[in-house]
Amino acid sequence: MIRTTDQLIDRIAEELVWRRKELTELRSMAQEYDGQLRSRVIIRSAVALLYAHWEGFVKKTSSYYLEYVASHRLPYRRLTANFVALKLRSKFSELSASERISGGNALADFFCTSLDTQSNVPYRNVVDTKSNLSSTVLLDILSALGLDHAPFATRLNFIDSNLVNPRNHIAHGEEIDVTVAEYLQLHDDVIVLIETYRNEIENSSVLKRFDRGV
Known part of the structure; x- marks a missing residue:
């Protein structure tokens, strides 16, 4: 059971570290083989994985936050x-x-x-990303967890147009061309998005925004 803010922050950090390692490795490979067919294949795989890590991070860390809130009883x-x-x-x-x-x-x-x-706040299998973490689904999750929408306001269109839609095309076996430069920018933007979600959860835990008595 996650009972302290430090425990929550540590779990979130662990969740982020391995995801960043995978994404950084793919980023390096795409740059190394720029101009070759291998780069195109890597980029298609990397775009799908960028989305997967975004969805996975939101789902996991949301569950951690719910567990943290539940532990306070x-x-x-x-x-x-x-x-x-x-x-x-x-x-x-x-x-x-x-x-x-x-x-x-x-x-x-x-x-x-x-x-x-x-x-007795439920925290297991509560957060449903619907395997398609669009801006609409994200806003619903933010509301369910009492997190601030404002930091994501300027990123909603990006989530749908630059991340979810390309991932869906790739997942359905459709042809989609993404240049190395476009992919590198997408990579950086998704990392910022993940960090933003991380900050919101950590700030909410530190400030105990779930507690109306604070």
Whole structure:
């Protein structure tokens, strides 16, 4: 269980290190074989891997942050609304599946009696990137985790047009030409994007933005 900010930061750092090593290796190879067919093949592979590491990093570190928040076991009343909402999702699912008149009792009971009890924030298999981490999906994840949208506002079009769409074309076996220069810029931009997400999670943990009592 991730219980401290230092533990969370360490886990995120570990997650980033191995991903950067792989991407840096591909970057070097693309430059080394510039002008050759091998470079074109490497670039196509690298674009797909850039997306994969972006999606994987968001999914993993989001789960780490949820685990960190869950470990505090704060009363529901002190949690920001987004984390209470994660807990309520399962209760709403149960309610919608029930045909009993009394089906809503459990949900009503939560609001009447459970707000001062220790929270049980779900953190396993909660973050769904839908295998297509578009700007729309990203904004939904940011909202679910209570993270700030502002640092990503100028990057939303980039995510869809420069990262997700090319990756989808490549994944579907379609021909797409990306020059070495374009790929190098894409690499740098994705690293910035990953670092931005990292900063948001770390800042939220340090400032305890999930705790309305702070």
